[in-house]
Structure formats: structure tokens, C-alpha cells
Amino acid sequence: MTALLLGGAGFIGLHLARRLVADGHEVTIVDDFSRGRQDADLDALRDHPSVRVVSADLTDPQTYAVLPHGWDQIYLLAAVVGVRNVEQDPARVVRVNTLVAMHLLDWVAPGERVFFASTSEVYAGGVDAGVVGVPTAEDVPAMISDITAPRFAYAVSKLLGEAAFLHTARARGFDVVVGRFHNVYGPRMGADHVIPEMALRAAGGEDPFRVPGADQYRAFCHVDDAVQAMVRLMATPAAAGQIVHIGNDRDETNIGDLAKLVLRVADGNAAIEALPAPPGSVHRRCPDLTRLRELTGYEPAVTLEEGVRSTFAWYRAHGRPS
Numbered sequence: 001m002t003a004l005l006l007g008g009a010g011f012i013g014l015h016l017a018r019r020l021v022a023d024g025h026e027v028t029i030v031d032d033f034s035r036g037r038q039d040a041d042l043d044a045l046r047d048h049p050s051v052r053v054v055s056a057d058l059t060d061p062q063t064y065a066v067l068p069h070g071w072d073q074i075y076l077l078a079a080v081v082g083v084r085n086v087e088q089d090p091a092r093v094v095r096v097n098t099l100v101a102m103h104l105l106d107w108v109a110p111g112e113r114v115f116f117a118s119t120s121e122v123y124a125g126g127v128d129a130g131v132v133g134v135p136t137a138e139d140v141p142a143m144i145s146d147i148t149a150p151r152f153a154y155a156v157s158k159l160l161g162e163a164a165f166l167h168t169a170r171a172r173g174f175d176v177v178v179g180r181f182h183n184v185y186g187p188r189m190g191a192d193h194v195i196p197e198m199a200l201r202a203a204g205g206e207d208p209f210r211v212p213g214a215d216q217y218r219a220f221c222h223v224d225d226a227v228q229a230m231v232r233l234m235a236t237p238a239a240a241g242q243i244v245h246i247g248n249d250r251d252e253t254n255i256g257d258l259a260k261l262v263l264r265v266a267d268g269n270a271a272i273e274a275l276p277a278p279p280g281s282v283h284r285r286c287p288d289l290t291r292l293r294e295l296t297g298y299e300p301a302v303t304l305e306e307g308v309r310s311t312f313a314w315y316r317a318h319g320r321p322s
Contacts (some may be wrong), residue, residue, distance in 0.1 A: 007078025090153030182247030186223030187314035213277030
């Protein structure tokens with residue numbers, strides 16, 4: 001099988017690439033390396049005979065003009081992500097995420113199969129507004145509670161992408177699977193997400209240990225489980241044209257308890273200082289995985305403690321990503 005990974009040097013992309021190569025497939029990674037770091041993990045892939053790595057700007061239509069067609073699978077993972085990036089430059093988020101999606105739509109050929117990476121943020125506003133239940137299924141209303149808030153720029157860009165891919169695929173004769181990720185974490189994901197950010201501070205001995213939003217709840221999904229879900233969905237014909245939630249509904253945790261777990265893994269005994277949640281962050285998030293299970297038989301395999309331990313070990317060994 002041949003797979004094209006657009007944004008394949010990023011967090012999920014690199015883990016997916018390694019899985020596909022391990023399964024015996026040929027992989028082409030296209031990335032501008034603005035987020036994906038040129039490190040030992042990427043170098044190991046670059047040297048593999050089944051991998052081709054292309055440095056290119058995916059917001060430029062000429063990048064697509066020189067790509068061949070005939071891929072068995074195409075994964076669109078390229079995007080500006082992370083709350084800090086979104087809040088610092090929401091205009092860039094909208095521009096980059098939208099251009100990448102639109103250019104791929106102009107290029108993709110009938111008969112090809114695309115995975116579009118979306119996010120639970122597209123419905124997050126409805127949770128705190130009380131119109132969306134938790135655990136949350138795919139058919140709830142998508143809701144942006146404040147279009148002027150920088151935080152929602154990411155959700156808006158992904159909601160547009162969902163609609164564009166679903167309608168265009170139907171009209172143009174290609175397959176698309178929309179996967180909505182829910183709090184995916186793991187090694188090499190950067191430093192601006194809650195688990196690696198906590199891991200780095202715990203390794204540094206912070207005391208008191210600051211925990212914004214300690215009263216909130218999340219269901220975290222290890223990247224290995226997320227990759228397993230993606231691979232299964234792309235191998236399932238019935239998933240075409242569907243929005244499917246990807247996550248782990250077995251390990252929902254309070255953020256304060258997550259901090260205690262991270263400190264325990266780090267052999268730390270710092271006092272926890274509960275702080276207000278960041279503006280716009282949803283109080284609770286947990287996916288309903290009924291559709292994913294029915295389509296693929298997926299079950300999350302990595303427990304929260306196992307995932308936190310492996311993630312902490314990676315960040316303790318590698319430090320803060322550059």
C-alpha cells in the first residue's frame with residue numbers, strides 16, 4: 001500500500017508514519033517542518049527505504065501540482081495546532097488550515113481515499129452551553145460560542161474543513177473519513193499541551209505545582225491508540241463519508257488527579273496549586289466511541305498511567321522540544 005502523509009513530520013503524523021512502515025507500506029511525508037522537528041525519530045524514517053520525505057509548503061498550490069496521484073491512502077494532518085499558537089495568531093491558524101484543506105480538495109482525484117484530521121473543539125462550545133451531552137457522539141450540533149475569541153479560530157478552520165471534504169467527496173467521487181481527535185497525547189508532541197507541559201514542570205521540580213483548570217475533566221487518548229483507530233478506519237469501506245470520534249472513553253480523569261499522577265510518576269511530592277481554567281476551555285470532554293467501535297472493533301489499549309509514564313520518560317530524556 002502507498003500512503004501520502006501531508007503534515008507527516010508532526011506529532012501524530014510521525015507516529016502514523018512509523019506504524020505504516022512497520023506494517024510494510026510505502027510512505028511519502030510532505031511537511032514544511034515548521035512544527036515537525038528534524039530529530040533522530042525523523043532521521044530514522046528518512047533513511048528507511050520505504051519512506052520519502054519532501055520539504056514543501058502545503059499552503060502553496062504548486063506543492064500539489066508536482067505530486068503524483070494513485071495513492072491508496074492520503075492523510076491530511078497538516079495544521080497549526082496548540083492553544084498557545086492559536087491565541088497568539090488566530091489569523092494564521094485560519095489561513096494555514098483553510099488553504100491546506102482547499103488546495104488538497106482541488107488536487108485530489110476520483111477514487112482516492114482521504115483522512116481529514118478534525119477536532120472535538122468543533123462542538124466544545126455546546127458542552128458548556130448545556131446543549132451537548134458528555135460523552136459526546138458525532139451527531140451533536142457543532143457550536144462556536146464566541147466567533148470573536150481567538151481560541152475558536154482552530155475550531156472554525158476544522159469545521160470548515162469537515163464540511164468542505166464531506167460535500168466535495170460526494171460530488172467528486174473520492175472517499176473521505178473525518179476523524180475528530182479527542183485529547184491525543186504522547187511522546188514528541190511539543191510542550192504546549194497539558195500532559196507534556198506538566199511532565200516538563202514536574203521533572204524540573206516545580207513546587208508548588210500549578211494546575212490551571214484542576215476541576216475540569218478530560219478523556220486522554222495515547223497516540224498509539226489514535227493511530228490504531230486511524231489505520232482501522234482507513235481500511236474500513238463503510239467509514240467513507242462519516243465523521244468518527246477518536247479517543248479513549250475508558251480513562252476520563254479530573255485534571256487535578258492527572259497532576260497527582262504526573263507527580264507520582266516523577267517521584268515528586270510538590271503541593272498542588274489549583275488555578276482558574278484558561279478562558280474558553282470546556283469543563284468536560286469525553287467522546288462517545290460507539291460509531292468507531294461498530295465500524296472497526298476498536299478498543300483503546302493504553303491506560304492513562306501507562307501513557308503518562310511513557311510520555312514522561314520521553315520528555316525527561318529529551319527535554320523541552322526546540
